[in-house]
Amino acid sequence: MPSSTVENYLKQIYLEQQPLGGSDLVPMGRLATAMAVTPGTATTMIKALAEANLVTYEPRTGVRLTKAGEQLALHVLRRHRLVELFLVKVLGLDWSEVHDEAEHLEHAVSDKVLERIDAYLGHPSVDPHGDPIPTSKGKVTPQKLQSLAECDLNQPLRIARIADQEPAFLQFLHRSGLIPGVALTIQSRDPHADSVLLKLANKSPLSLGTAAAAKILVEPA
Amino acid sequence: MPSSTVENYLKQIYLEQQPLGGSDLVPMGRLATAMAVTPGTATTMIKALAEANLVTYEPRTGVRLTKAGEQLALHVLRRHRLVELFLVKVLGLDWSEVHDEAEHLEHAVSDKVLERIDAYLGHPSVDPHGDPIPTSKGKVTPQKLQSLAECDLNQPLRIARIADQEPAFLQFLHRSGLIPGVALTIQSRDPHADSVLLKLANKSPLSLGTAAAAKILVEPA
DNA sequence: ATACTGACTTTGATTAGTCAAAGTCAAGGT
DNA sequence: ACCTTGACTTTGACTAATCAAAGTCAGTAT
Numbered sequence: 363m364p365s366s367t368v369e370n371y372l373k374q375i376y377l378e379q380q381p382l383g384g385s386d387l388v389p390m391g392r393l394a395t396a397m398a399v400t401p402g403t404a405t406t407m408i409k410a411l412a413e414a415n416l417v418t419y420e421p422r423t424g425v426r427l428t429k430a431g432e433q434l435a436l437h438v439l440r441r442h443r444l445v446e447l448f449l450v451k452v453l454g455l456d457w458s459e460v461h462d463e464a465e466h467l468e469h470a471v472s473d474k475v476l477e478r479i480d481a482y483l484g485h486p487s488v489d490p491h492g493d494p495i496p497t498s499k500g501k502v503t504p505q506k507l508q509s510l511a512e513c514d515l516n517q518p519l520r521i522a523r524i525a526d527q528e529p530a531f532l533q534f535l536h537r538s539g540l541i542p543g544v545a546l547t548i549q550s551r552d553p554h555a556d557s558v559l560l561k562l563a564n565k566s567p568l569s570l571g572t573a574a575a576a577k578i579l580v581e582p583a
Numbered sequence: 584m585p586s587s588t589v590e591n592y593l594k595q596i597y598l599e600q601q602p603l604g605g606s607d608l609v610p611m612g613r614l615a616t617a618m619a620v621t622p623g624t625a626t627t628m629i630k631a632l633a634e635a636n637l638v639t640y641e642p643r644t645g646v647r648l649t650k651a652g653e654q655l656a657l658h659v660l661r662r663h664r665l666v667e668l669f670l671v672k673v674l675g676l677d678w679s680e681v682h683d684e685a686e687h688l689e690h691a692v693s694d695k696v697l698e699r700i701d702a703y704l705g706h707p708s709v710d711p712h713g714d715p716i717p718t719s720k721g722k723v724t725p726q727k728l729q730s731l732a733e734c735d736l737n738q739p740l741r742i743a744r745i746a747d748q749e750p751a752f753l754q755f756l757h758r759s760g761l762i763p764g765v766a767l768t769i770q771s772r773d774p775h776a777d778s779v780l781l782k783l784a785n786k787s788p789l790s791l792g793t794a795a796a797a798k799i800l801v802e803p804a
Numbered sequence: 805a806t807a808c809t810g811a812c813t814t815t816g817a818t819t820a821g822t823c824a825a826a827g828t829c830a831a832g833g834t
Numbered sequence: 835a836c837c838t839t840g841a842c843t844t845t846g847a848c849t850a851a852t853c854a855a856a857g858t859c860a861g862t863a864t
Binding site for chain 1: 850851852853854855858859860
């Protein structure tokens with residue numbers, strides 16, 4: 363069995379690999395920062411993972427998951443996201459605090475318990491943040507979502523996913539009513555002011571910076 | 584925060600200390616066996632725990648929890664037993680398999696999640712095996728139970744607790760209907776044959792060896 | 805071309821937890 | 835009293851994961 367450290371590295375490589383457009387190399391510096399370790403530590407670890415055929419490693423260039431590494435990463439992600447949803451739906455924890463809890467529990471939950479949780483929740487497809495939950499076979503249905511920073515104006519939209527786990531940011535979104543499932547339209551976008559003006563039903567217009575808007579993913583309503 | 588290894592040592596010392604009648608010294612050999620480590624490993628660990636004032640250590644004699652060590656042990660035990668009950672009651676896992684699951688989860692559950700579980704279960708006082716659940720303040724209400732190997736004949740009794748976690752043994756008990764809450768009487772006891780003859784309502788008499796009978800704790804019905 | 809810079813790798817050391825094997829102690833038998 | 839035995843402790847070594855600091859490389863700027 364892989365240690366929880368190994369699981370965390372694989373998960374992180376997967377997460378870093380996604381926004382880079384699929385199967386690109388993740389630079390070591392980026393990984394080291396994400397894992398909050400010194401670059402040397404990441405190098406050592408990655409060499410070990412390469413030895414175990416979980417990643418391919420090109421020195422001074424970066425790292426990429428192998429098929430085996432990706433399957434393991436997706437399994438960890440499945441545990442993480444099912445646990446998050448379980449904590450919210452069953453134990454009533456707050457949206458904003460479950461990420462850190464799940465960070466620990468994802469390494470302690472057995473397959474047996476995980477499948478019970480999955481069944482109890484009715485085989486859900488997304489977690490409380492809208493992140494897709496991989497299947498037990500390691501498949502993720504690709505979402506084709508746009509962020510509020512890039513999609514068209516005046517179209518009926520629905521929030522599908524929040525691409526950030528910061529408790530403070532999530533709490534702000536909750537206070538503002540910007541949670542997955544909510545309908546809205548973009549009234550205007552001002553590149554100079556670096557801001558987006560939103561309109562939610564029964565609410566006064568709300569202005570968001572581009573950086574924040576980019577973390578809110580939507581689909582046509 | 585104590586590592587899960589430290590938590591396991593403290594929990595084990597507590598469990599070994601109980602049958603020895605309260606606050607006796609636990610011999611190092613016994614502890615090493617229970618922890619499945621070599622004697623030298625246990626010695627090293629215990630010296631570190633003594634340094635941290637979690638145990639008092641008398642070389643070549645044994646080890647005993649301090650107040651601080653006992654509080655920590657009870658906190659771990661609370662997590663373990665609440666998790667066990669949660670797995671049985673909510674996720675429908677089998678009585679016999681939850682011990683090993685809880686062994687991992689007890690180190691990953693935060694106080695916040697634990698108290699939610701406690702509330703969800705209605706602040707229970709015993710786990711699925713009848714083991715008492717310490718309060719969040721680290722108090723255990725002492726049970727005054729007798730085992731089937733020692734209590735009176737022909738008295739109406741009720742099973743209160745099973746003092747063993749072996750899955751195979753627990754599965755046998757389940758098949759035989761010997762689970763906490765069940766009423767029975769002892770028909771006879773034969774010291775030479777090393778056996779006890781039980782009578783459950785609506786069942787034919789059942790014979791048990793003394794070693795097994797000693798693990799079944801009962802109270803007057 | 806040469807040197808600078810920033811990103812990455814190597815090296816040496818540290819901590820937690822462990823084992824194997826050698827050493828030590830205390831208790832009991834002769 | 836002495837020796838044996840079994841229980842415990844000490845020692846030396848190992849693995850996983852980490853950091854600090856020194857070393858190296860590749861690309862950019864002069």
